[in-house]
Amino acid sequence: xxxxxxxxxxxxxxxxxxxxxxxxxxxxxxxxxxxxxxxxxxxxxxxxxxxxxxxxxxxxxxxxxxxxxxxxxxxxxxxxxxxxxxxxxxxxxxxxxxxxxxxxxxxxxxxxxxxxxxxxxxxxxxxxxxxxxxxxxxxxxxxxxxxxxxxxxxxxxxxxxxxxxxxxxxxxxxxxxxxxxxxxxxxxxxxxxxxxxxxxxxxxxxxxxxxxxxxxxxxxxxxxxxxxxxxxxxxxxxxxxxxxxxxxxxxxxxxxxxxxxxxxxxxxxxxxxxxxxxxxxxxxxxxx
Numbered sequence: 001x002x003x004x005x006x007x008x009x010x011x012x013x014x015x016x017x018x019x020x021x022x023x024x025x026x027x028x029x030x031x032x033x034x035x036x037x038x039x040x041x042x043x044x045x046x047x048x049x050x051x052x053x054x055x056x057x058x059x060x061x062x063x064x065x066x067x068x069x070x071x072x073x074x075x076x077x078x079x080x081x082x083x084x085x086x087x088x089x090x091x092x093x094x095x096x097x098x099x100x101x102x103x104x105x106x107x108x109x110x111x112x113x114x115x116x117x118x119x120x121x122x123x124x125x126x127x128x129x130x131x132x133x134x135x136x137x138x139x140x141x142x143x144x145x146x147x148x149x150x151x152x153x154x155x156x157x158x159x160x161x162x163x164x165x166x167x168x169x170x171x172x173x174x175x176x177x178x179x180x181x182x183x184x185x186x187x188x189x190x191x192x193x194x195x196x197x198x199x200x201x202x203x204x205x206x207x208x209x210x211x212x213x214x215x216x217x218x219x220x221x222x223x224x225x226x227x228x229x230x231x232x233x234x235x236x237x238x239x240x241x242x243x244x245x246x247x248x249x250x251x252x253x254x255x256x257x258x259x260x261x262x263x264x265x266x267x268x269x270x271x272x273x274x275x276x277x278x279x280x281x282x283x284x285x286x287x288x
Contacts (some may be wrong), residue, residue, distance in 0.1 A: 001059045003087070004282050006100050006275040007067035008246075009034040009120040010149075010196040012046075013275040016056065021283030027275075028052045032120070032196065035079040036069030036140060042192060043082045053086070060090045064282060066100035066274070068121055071138060097274075098125045099132060104277025105243035105269045112240045113268060114233050116225075119246030120199040122148035124229035126236050135232045141195035147225035149199030149248050155217060156201050157184065166213050173204060206251045218252050222259040230265060241268030 001024060006013045014028040030050050033043055047053065063083055070076045080094045102115045102125070110129040117123045122145045126133040141150045159165045160173055161181075173179070187197045208214050230242060242265050249256060250272035260267045271277055 001056060002062045002282070003060050003064070003090075004275070004278050005063065005065040005067070006097070006273070006278055007033045007065065008097065009037065009068050009193060010199060012067070013273065014052075015275060015279055016060075017279065017283065021279075023279070025052070025056070032193070033067055033079060034069035034193075035067070035075035035082075036072070037193060037195065040078060040082060043079060044085070047082065047086050057087055058089055060087045063087055063090050063092045064278070065092070065094045066097050066278065067094070068097045068119075070094055071096035071098070071123070071134070096123075096132075098123050098134075100274040100278050101243070101245035101271070102127045102132065103281040104271045104274035105245055107269070109281075112236070114230060114236060114240055114242045114265075116230065116242060116244045116249065117246045118147055118149075118225070118244060118249035118252070120149045120196055121145045122151065122225060122229070122246075122248075124225070124232070126233045126240075133233075136229065141198070144228075145195070146228055147221040147248070149202035150195040151198075151221060152205050152217065152248070153198035153201035155221070156204065157198075159217075166211070169208065169211055169213055172208070176204060177201065202248060206248075209252075209255075215255065218255040219259055222252070222256055223263065226259060226263050226265070231263075237265045241266045243268040243270075245271045245274050247272055 002017050004015050009032045012030045012032050016024045018024055028050060031046050033046055035043060065083060070079060076094050080092050083092045097117060098115060101117050105115055106113055112127060112129045114126050121141055123138060138144055145151050160170060160179060188194045205214055250270050253270050257267050
């Protein structure tokens with residue numbers, strides 16, 4: 001049995017296939033396993049909490065795990081150790097979530113492209129057809145993650161408190177969420193996964209895209225992301241498309257295309273959930 005896993009900070013999808021690529025079980029979903037944010041204890045607890053793994057853990061021979069927070073060595077090795085403790089008979093491969101986005105969005109295995117993730121967090125890399133290149137080290141949601149769910153959530157809360165929201169939007173926003181300052185601070189500073197907490201507010205943005213205020217919010221965030229992340233590959237952009245993965249990207253396609261036209265880069269494919277593309281990629285690899 002082979003487990004193919006796509007994990008963000010908010011949620012984690014697990015699909016089990018056999019060596020012929022046939023799916024063996026219904027998709028398993030757990031909370032996100034981001035080793036850059038969660039402690040070793042919390043990572044273990046999240047895996048053990050799912051009863052779906054109890055009957056299969058000794059049958060798993062390989063785990064291909066792609067996740068947020070796995071782009072640097074120490075968090076990646078931490079998660080690998082935790083997974084190895086649970087799936088004791090398995091060969092464990094842990095890679096950053098950007099590789100999942102690459103495999104899910106490229107049109108052919110050797111296609112070169114700039115590939116972006118806009119979900120709970122954000123990232124951008126250049127895939128030359130063989131190797132992934134990154135020129136900016138991610139410093140996480142506090143300092144980076146432009147145009148991500150947590151970025152937009154933070155902007156919405158700030159605009160609400162600084163009275164930058166139109167009155168109608170402000171009333172609607174307050175009716176949907178608990179915006180008491182103590183409650184917000186408790187979730188940001190006392191609870192795990194503050195980035196995922198912030199990202200939940202992005203749903204409000206998606207549901208209110210007809211507002212001029214929201215349109216400006218989305219496009220300003222995308223301009224910032226393009227400036228800081230996409231245009232680190234300015235030379236490559238002359239010849240390759242820019243693909244996008246993640247829910248924020250998927251639901252903001254029109255706004256992203258408008259910013260791309262404005263700033264002069266070519267948009268390629270959009271993939272909401274990379275897990276489907278990952279399964280196809282590994283199924284094809286297993287068949288060879």
